[in-house]
Amino acid sequence: MHSHTIPAGTFAKVTHKRPETNLGETYGFLYGSWFSESGYEYAGFDFEFWDKRYKPKQEDNEIDINVPLFK
Numbered sequence: 001m002h003s004h005t006i007p008a009g010t011f012a013k014v015t016h017k018r019p020e021t022n023l024g025e026t027y028g029f030l031y032g033s034w035f036s037e038s039g040y041e042y043a044g045f046d047f048e049f050w051d052k053r054y055k056p057k058q059e060d061n062e063i064d065i066n067v068p069l070f071k
Contacts, residue, residue, distance in 0.1 A: 020063065
């Protein structure tokens with residue numbers, strides 16, 4: 001197991017709302033059009049948060065993607 005300390009700061013939170021197999025589409029939006037239009041820069045990592053909404057094969061699946069931001 002690896003542990004990481006995540007510093008306080010500004011984060012973008014995007015909620016993926018489809019089966020897990022479609023997660024690449026959400027990442028494509030986030031790292032494609034959203035970042036280029038936001039004025040923010042990529043801090044080098046992101047992390048996902050899976051909770052009771054995680055139902056990987058169902059249409060009502062939800063996964064939060066958190067990305068630290070800097071200008």
